[in-house]
Amino acid sequence: MGIGEQFRQQLAAKALQRQIDRAGRQEDQRKTASLSGAPRSTGGLKPELARFETLPAYQQMLAMQEMRNRLDIESPFFRVHDGQAGDTTVIEGRSYINFASYNYLGSSGAAEVNAAAKAAIDRYGTSASASRMVAGERPVQRELEQALASCYGVDDALALVSGHATNVTVIGYLFGPNDLIVHDALAHNSIVQGAQLSGAKRLSFPHNDWAALDELLSRVRGEYQRVLIAIEGLYSMDGDYPELERFIEIKRRHGAFLMVDEAHSLGVLGATGRGIAEHAGIDSREVDIWMGTMSKTLGGCGGYIAGSQPLIDLLRHFAPGFLYSVGLSPALAAASLASLQRMLAGPERVARLRERGRYFLKQAQAAGLDTGHSAGYAVIPVITGSSLKAAQWSNALFEAGINAQPIFYPAVEEKAARLRFFICSTHTVEQIDATIAVLARLNGRS
Template sequence: MSRGQGFGLSNAARLALVQRLARRREGQEVQAASDQRGFGAIQGLRDWGLMQEAMGALAIESPFFRAHEGRAGAHSLIGNRDTINFGSYDYLGLNGDPRLHQAAASAMARYGISASASRLVSGERPVHGELERRLAAHYGQQAALAFVSGHATNVTVIGHLMGPRDVIVHDAAIHNSCVEGAKLSGARRVSFPHNDMRAAEREMAAVRRSAGRALLLVEGHYSMDGDVPDLAALVRIARKHDAWLMVDDAHGLGCVGATGKGVFEAAGIDPAEVDIWMGTLSKTLCAAGGYIAARGDLIDWMRHTVPGFVYSVGLSPPLAAAAAAAMDILAAEPWRVAKLQANATLFRDLCREHGFDTGASFGLGIVPVVLGSSVRAVRVSAALLDHGVNALPIVFPAVPEKLARLRFFLSAEHSEQDVRQAVAALVAATDGVAPADLAG
């Protein structure tokens, strides 16, 4: 058996664990059959129980929901201990910037904390329009619309834009929010292998013979792998086959391009060539929410019809003001982007020097370290924390079992010493959790 299969366990250990879990499943099924009001009939809930049982059998503590006792920047206080933190989307180190704090405080003092209701019902606040104008200008579009959740932005917009007679051709590595939106729409979904432009064109050409409208859907900076697509090729494919091109650049803003404008800057493409830009306010812009930038007629239609906007409370005014301030800083201080990219490239290259698999990462803001099994990834994450480094695992089923990994989010706030110390800790942590030790 190759490394990484069966959660990295020996055959005997796997067999014992499977038998134990099978007995538990039998007991759950009997209980679910007799429990008319409980939730035991939910398959996902039963599966989660089995996963917890497996973690208990392997003496593994959950690495998730770790409590941070302060701002989670390049460093964070976890368990009352200073830790080098690679679990934050604060790419440019703006979450603690006093200019953002002041913008949020001023908006809160003037408009309150909440928009109080849907903007359609409760009315606009000037900070909403200011943020949306900045976003539209950034992407070379006529208008933009801000939502209260990045995930919900993709779900509600894709679900509303496309219909059962349409087709969505998307990268296989697209974010869950895009997948859920595509499911909601009822459109036919066709995926192509990650970043394979020939396959993308082949699939698009095949489906355009029968579909109504078509959407080509990709990310600008893939959060699992840290790589970017060939945007010029995607624009060409969309135009050739009369399809809309939508780019989720949630992780691209602030990370990709010489000044962090996003994947269009790196590709040397006029952003107006992309039909729909999506992004989030919770990463580089240090707020919360999502946005769409596109033509004015499309945005105006969305403002009046998209369920996730019309029937949802408006974006909190302090968050809108803070995000707008962050947009200004991004444009005025490109040194932050240069520092981020230098840190990410150094981390990636040092990892590779030590024999770690960092996949196709471009070294812009996200660097995965592929470890080969879910158990190993979780145990290395715990060992890293013991060495004063916080990095979270990505495990099956989020990724294939043999591609379980730790995911490192770099920041402009990290020092070179932070980066070198983290790689040294990673070497020590993996030396202490070798594949042969995984039988538990």
């Protein structure tokens, strides 16, 4: 591509980016007005506003599609995969090295996990069919919860049908208008949505900056009844983790609850994969609310909460996302239980995952790639600095037989646009070397 063509693409990208920004600001203003109870227009009936295509978010989506079309960039999203996803995947009949799967320990598709799910289907069918409170429970659901509680060394656990919904319903139910929720600036959308649902005051603190959190609470703690501090065990965008002991000390001193989202840290951190508490050498009971998902290390689908008996009893009887939702499918509960047992019985898989992650990080850095703050535990970004470059690099990798997804603005700041690589214990050194070689060429190195 010549310099003139590159300049044309940059100008087009900037012009379309302004369209996307404008549509995004309109959507933000609409949501802010809705949340604040701002008065609605009284200018008469406007039938066109009863069409979804008039929503600012839809216009933002169209602008993003127009950007891809003008720059002749194929969308890297929603490709159809055939078969199970792990270190490789099959798309339209071609096998790809795959870095877009959370199957960290290879449990999804493992023979013993498949067998457990099949046996549960034969015994219980494919669905729990109703809420566990009204339709009763299946032994495998409670066995999973007891195994999770034992893994964390806490009283009990509760399994729900969705990881995202777990954060939304638990935070939304436990806290209210007289409370404060403070979360890391890079917290997952589900934490933010739960805080908004609760009606509590919501504040964020700079990423992993426990000192800033301490200073914030020193100023405002006295204004609120209850306070929740929400952090993650391993951040899915940046691949770094918090100093857990610092956050525990802060929550004690300020009389707050501490919630840790372990979606990406269970099976990844700690010698046996028990997560950030094991990694940091801290008693799990020092954390008030452990949250995690079963769609990653645990080879199933759903979310869980682990903690004290009063917490779990309260959620079991009153959390809307549990009480009014169908119970976790017995087949998925069986798959996650078998995956948890497999993890605990095979710490060598956790060790191999750690080795592969650190190897990828070291090789990427040696190739001059920007890996941000990643610690090399399963999640490694390669920051490109622009959405355009992230899309181009993703498609170039795809042509070379490597599947890695880009992260665009507005999911991250434009200057932080990136490719994101999820490492599995089943990735080989050869697969990693081949991937780094392509990335090095794209980065202008050979």
